[in-house]
Amino acid sequence: MQLNARLHTQLRVSAARRHAAHFSRARSVHASRAPFCPPLKTSSYDEAPAVEERVLVKLENDVEPAGNLNADAQATNLQEAERQRQAFIMNDTCRFLATDLKMLFEKGEITEARYSPDITFEDPITKYTNREGYIFNIRLLRTFFNIQFDLFNVAVSGPDTVTATWSMEMLFWLVPWKPTLTFTGRTVYRVDPQSGLILSHTDYWDALQRNGFLSLEGLQHVLRQFLQLQVTPGIETPKYTVLKRFKDYEIRAYEPYTVAETSMGSGAGPASGAGFSDLARYLFGGNTAQLAMEMTTPVFQNIEPSSNSSTAMQFVMEKRYADLAALPAPSDPRIARKREEARYAAAIRFAGWPLDFEVVSNERQLRDMLIRDGYKPAVGYQLARYNDPSTPPGIRRNEVLIRLDGFVWPESEATSPAKLP
Template identity: 50%
Template sequence: MLGRRLHSPAGYTSLAGQHAQRPRSRRLNVSVRAANAARPPQVQILENSSRNTHEPPPTTQAAAEFLRQELKTIFRTGEITASRYARGIVFEDPITRISDINAYQLMIRAIKTLFNVAFDLHDVTITKPDEVTTTWTMSLKAWELPWQPTLLFSGRSFYKVDSGGTIISHRDVWDAVDNNAFLSPEAVAEVLRQLLQLQITPGLETPAYTVLKAARDYELRRYQPYIVAETAMPSGSTPAGGAGFNDLAGYIFGGNSNQQSMEMTTPVFTRSPAQAGAAGDSSGSGEVTMQFVLEKKFADVDELPQPNSRKVRRKQLPGSFCAAARFSGFAFDWEVKDAERKLRAALAKDGLQAKPGYSLARYNEPWVPPPLRRNEVLLELVDFEWP
């Protein structure tokens, strides 16, 4: 499971697009960062205490670099570089098992055909002399189904490499299930749960984030900085309330110094005070605020027109790591508090700590039926780094 910081397994390496010179007298861990990471791909070398030198074979290093490039395009093109895989390659994940390169290629093509795929490669690591491990997140929008559900998985792939650098096996494990054996009932149930998820996400602009981990009960996200219009809600309000909406709507629909109308975005955030209790009790000091996310075309707060109302503030929010738990319904106070309680318990089980207070994100218009609504509780993580 994911802890506060993801470490390469002790004793072997992760590889970037170029190879660093390696001293002969020390054991190496070399880390590869994917193109979508916060910084460009680079090689990090960490010394271990072992007195022996354990460099991975050049063929395994070459396989790691190949996979780093291959996985950037494989789901966009639907094609594999067949010469780098064994004819009898064995693939297994919790719902699929094949043992032929033609079936492996057909699987990749089927994924590209049946789904709109977004694949984020987080890390490529040499974990054994003959093994390369990748860490990833993958979303699959089933566009042919009428309700177009999006399946979201994260996990690790273990690639075995022979002495010539050919990939002979590929095994996936998912973060959302404990039993990753083939045809695990838990995994089948997870796929069905996601396929039957009916919540609607409007096609509006939303804050940019990357899902780093899709666990059973929550998503771990890295949010990029974004700008909001914010107003304090009346004393005694809870995040599930709606007071403040009209003030913010007035601002974006022309109630500003430029009489400028702005596009609607999603979600509407309401945030409890940082001093609030774990169950969302907002009786402590501080204020409950409501926020509208503003369009990305505004790169800086100073580019925004001044609000006509003194109740409305413009605010730049920094990037952050958050855990998010989704639920449907009206988002009544008791539903929100229950979602927060369950999320904190799931994070504690995985060794993660969240700050006091929480945010409620509501994505839909008031007339959307409760079973189709997308609501989320978000908790900002404490002292979290990735990787």
């Protein structure tokens, strides 16, 4: 009986060595460290070879004292060694995905050896049942869209699952209005913990209540974005990342930017243009350096909620003026230079000339949706106008933005609105 136990253990050692060699080869191709996946409790990813050796040493040590252990103790040791081996495989697969996903839309390729030939792919409007279809879908998207893919987090989420959260902006360049389709959500990968092969890829979109294929809600979400005709001028704008895209609004992370600001007269409505001429004079030479600077977008207005009155108008400055000392001083003392810090904000978009009642209506709608979804909208809001006066109303881009208090990213499962079935 002891001989059989020793033989069984040696076979496990041999299998573990094969897996160690396999993952060492994989790391030689994907060597960059990804910050997303938590390491094994015993080691970081950079120390992964040591993890393999410890797993192997444990298995080999189980062989030596076989004569001193009963069958139950040997079985317990083998189970623990197998648990560690599978934990290592899942953690390695997680880190591999953190690297492979970043290359996915840059090169239109995947590391095929890590994906099962029978991998299933499913999102609300697409489904494939083999690796060829999976690769075809990636290449098809790259052909027709300019894609910006942001990977926020990748983590082992179960004994055989890895979950990634992401944002993707897809500019469809084949039509004159060049619509940008934005999707955020999570991908759940099912993994064989014995081999590390990825068996399935299922996408869940934040914008949908029903994510299963084929989703009518998903088709409507795509079509609505495709037919969105508002134009965003091709000039400099504050940089932000869309973190969550819902059906009617989105949550953004804004990077810091510089503004020139002027106060607006009392009684100025939420869509008032008072202050625009003063800021334009400053921008086009009304400063101590007599320097004409470039126009950017959008024009912001800060709005006080109790009276829905505009309190200040802001022009965004070019990013080369991140240092306020480099920004020319205004000749008009009513103009102030300010640095807006990084922030989280929710945004809702609408077209047309932004009339006072439309601004107020969109603010109320956005605030109600945020409260409904468990977020904490701050007091006050902003109107953002992106287009010059010559742009036709039907294709003008306007937004109402509300800062979010207490928002943390990435969201925890306890605070994030549930979207998975």
